[in-house]
Amino acid sequence: MTSIAELTARVRAFAQERNWEQFHTPKNLAMALAGEVGELLAELQWLTPEQSAAVIRDEEIGPRVRAEIGDVTIYLVRLADVLGIDLVQAAIDKLEDSGRRYTVEAAHGSIAKIRGDHPGGS
Amino acid sequence: MTSIAELTARVRAFAQERNWEQFHTPKNLAMALAGEVGELLAELQWLTPEQSAAVIRDEEIGPRVRAEIGDVTIYLVRLADVLGIDLVQAAIDKLEDSGRRYTVEAAHGSIAKIRGDHPGGS
Amino acid sequence: MTSIAELTARVRAFAQERNWEQFHTPKNLAMALAGEVGELLAELQWLTPEQSAAVIRDEEIGPRVRAEIGDVTIYLVRLADVLGIDLVQAAIDKLEDSGRRYTVEAAHGSIAKIRGDHPGGS
Amino acid sequence: MTSIAELTARVRAFAQERNWEQFHTPKNLAMALAGEVGELLAELQWLTPEQSAAVIRDEEIGPRVRAEIGDVTIYLVRLADVLGIDLVQAAIDKLEDSGRRYTVEAAHGSIAKIRGDHPGGS
Numbered sequence: 001m002t003s004i005a006e007l008t009a010r011v012r013a014f015a016q017e018r019n020w021e022q023f024h025t026p027k028n029l030a031m032a033l034a035g036e037v038g039e040l041l042a043e044l045q046w047l048t049p050e051q052s053a054a055v056i057r058d059e060e061i062g063p064r065v066r067a068e069i070g071d072v073t074i075y076l077v078r079l080a081d082v083l084g085i086d087l088v089q090a091a092i093d094k095l096e097d098s099g100r101r102y103t104v105e106a107a108h109g110s111i112a113k114i115r116g117d118h119p120g121g122s
Numbered sequence: 123m124t125s126i127a128e129l130t131a132r133v134r135a136f137a138q139e140r141n142w143e144q145f146h147t148p149k150n151l152a153m154a155l156a157g158e159v160g161e162l163l164a165e166l167q168w169l170t171p172e173q174s175a176a177v178i179r180d181e182e183i184g185p186r187v188r189a190e191i192g193d194v195t196i197y198l199v200r201l202a203d204v205l206g207i208d209l210v211q212a213a214i215d216k217l218e219d220s221g222r223r224y225t226v227e228a229a230h231g232s233i234a235k236i237r238g239d240h241p242g243g244s
Numbered sequence: 245m246t247s248i249a250e251l252t253a254r255v256r257a258f259a260q261e262r263n264w265e266q267f268h269t270p271k272n273l274a275m276a277l278a279g280e281v282g283e284l285l286a287e288l289q290w291l292t293p294e295q296s297a298a299v300i301r302d303e304e305i306g307p308r309v310r311a312e313i314g315d316v317t318i319y320l321v322r323l324a325d326v327l328g329i330d331l332v333q334a335a336i337d338k339l340e341d342s343g344r345r346y347t348v349e350a351a352h353g354s355i356a357k358i359r360g361d362h363p364g365g366s
Numbered sequence: 367m368t369s370i371a372e373l374t375a376r377v378r379a380f381a382q383e384r385n386w387e388q389f390h391t392p393k394n395l396a397m398a399l400a401g402e403v404g405e406l407l408a409e410l411q412w413l414t415p416e417q418s419a420a421v422i423r424d425e426e427i428g429p430r431v432r433a434e435i436g437d438v439t440i441y442l443v444r445l446a447d448v449l450g451i452d453l454v455q456a457a458i459d460k461l462e463d464s465g466r467r468y469t470v471e472a473a474h475g476s477i478a479k480i481r482g483d484h485p486g487g488s
Contacts, residue, residue: 002210004126014217018224019231023412026187027166027174031271031411033194034163034278037156038404044149045397046389048293052149056205065148066207069198070216072155073209076194083178085188087195088124094192095136102140109141145290149397153289156400160282167275168267171414246454248370258461262468263475270431271410271418277438278403285400288393296393300449309392310451313442314460316399317453320438327422329432331439332368338436339380346384353385 004077004088011078024082033075040068126199126210133200146204155197162190248321248332255322268326277319284312370443370454377444390448399441406434 015021043065044052056062080087137143165187166174178184202209259265287309288296300306324331381387409431410418422428446453 002214004210007210007213010214010217014221017226018229020229022231025171025174026177027169027171027275028411030159030162030166031275031278031407034156034159034275035404035408035411037152037159038401038407040152041156041397041404042401044152045394045401047149049147049149052147055148056207065205066212067216067219069202069205069207069209070212070214072198073213074217076191076198077213080191083187083191085178085191087191088126088129090188090192091129091195091199092124092132092192094189095132095196097189099136104139107140107142109144150289153285153393153397153400156397157282157286157289160279160285163275163282164279167272167279246458248454251454251457254458254461258465261470262473264473266475269415269418270421271413271415274403274406274410278400278407281396281400281403284396288396291393293391293393296391299392300451309449310456311460311463313446313449313451313453314456314458316442317457318461320435320442321457324435327431327435329422329435331435332370332373334432334436335373335439335443336368336376336436338433339376339440341433343380348383351384351386353388 007073008077008081011074012081015078024078026079026083029075029079029082033072033079036068036071036075040065040072043068129195130199130203133196134203137200146200148201148205151197151201151204155194155201158190158193158197162187162194165190251317252321252325255318256325259322268322270323270327273319273323273326277316277323280312280315280319284309284316287312373439374443374447377440378447381444390444392445392449395441395445395448399438399445402434402437402441406431406438409434 015024043061044055047055055065076087080090137146165183166177169177177187198209202212259268287305288299291299299309320331324334381390409427410421413421421431442453446456
């Protein structure tokens with residue numbers, strides 16, 4: 001299994017070989033990341049919750065969703081590299097912070113607690 | 123260094139402990155991912171390219187950007203887990219596909235080739 | 245009822261009075277628009293289809309959704325103004341184009357036709 | 367010049383004729399809106415601020431940007447219609463609220479005040 005560190009190195013080499021580093025500011029990469037997330041949303045937007053739960057087994061849409069996840073991951077890894085951030089550690093730090101704010105007792109299955117808010121998120 | 127597999131397990135446990143799996147359809151998680159990317163954009167939107175390149179060293183904005191990267195990573199990892207996708211492999215497959223479409227020779231430093239298009243992406 | 249032209253003039257004056265025109269490039273405004281759409285998604289992300297259909301009558305979330313729609317509209321109007329585009333005419337032109345591509349006969353109620361695609365859209 | 371009310375009626379008829387109302391929940395439409403904003407970002411992501419300021423005069427990208435603005439407007443108008451919201455009034459209400467929070471004196475040309483925040487926005 002490839003590690004994030006190896007993937008980061010491969011994406012960096014991909015950009016360097018094409019002399020694309022000049023375009024890869026954090027601002028531009030964040031926009032590219034958002035663009036790819038937009039394509040992911042477009043694949044899921046008209047599906048019912050049930051259809052979305054089974055989407056990866058759909059012969060037509062499943063591979064497209066997987067490809068979009070790949071694109072999102074590429075830009076996220078590249079953005080973290082350019083920023084000099086360890087994205088896994090950033091996630092763990094945020095998860096620990098969220099654990100303090102959404103305790104298991106208070107948050108248990110409560111949509112009232114999380115409507116309009118971000119479980120596991122900000 | 124924590125691996126993606128370990129992070130995935132921790133995020134899954136976080137959701138299970140709070141009985142939040144019922145909310146974590148691919149569709150809902152993609153929306154949550156997009157919401158976090160929107161918060162990341164909001165941190166960078168008024169910066170010049172130069173300011174954005176130095177943003178992580180800004181005492182005020184730097185930690186917020188890192189926290190947003192953490193949030194984005196959490197939801198991306200959770201989404202891949204729910205879909206049953208290896209997100210690193212999905213990225214590598216996409217990178218290889220992009221390598222065939224944007225050859226080093228054709229793409230070298232050319233903004234004409236990439237304006238409105240996605241280097242390293244779709 | 246206020247027209248788009250009047251709203252455009254008010255948003256422009258708002259920016260000019262604060263000397264914010266320097267920040268209002270199309271690129272920056274598109275990011276701001278995306279950030280506000282992200283906030284809108286965050287309000288709706290955990291809702292069932294049924295809950296989302298009734299969201300505007302929810303005492304807590306309804307006003308927040310309306311406020312986010314207001315923010316999205318402000319940035320869209322400002323972006324169109326900076327670009328020198330009539331956004332209503334742009335919408336009509338696109339709607340006519342979509343009408344040719346999604347004929348009533350072919351598209352009638354068919355999710356197969358529109359899954360992953362954009363009815364009334366691109 | 368077509369009004370928002372007329373555009374709203376045309377977009378509604380477009381959806382009704384195709385029996386697409388079943389897909390047009392606020393949640394789904396917000397996702398579609400975000401998907402179109404993502405396409406707009408993709409057009410602008412690699413441009414310098416100067417290139418973005420002149421984008422509408424670019425023979426290739428200009429018409430694509432205008433078409434994306436059209437798509438964004440279509441979904442925003444449709445979402446407001448489904449929610450029963452007057453989007454222009456929602457924008458004006460928000461603008462007045464922002465005027466109280468960002469007074470002309472305090473906000474004048476100050477990037478320090480607005481970095482990571484939303485002038486004319488939330």
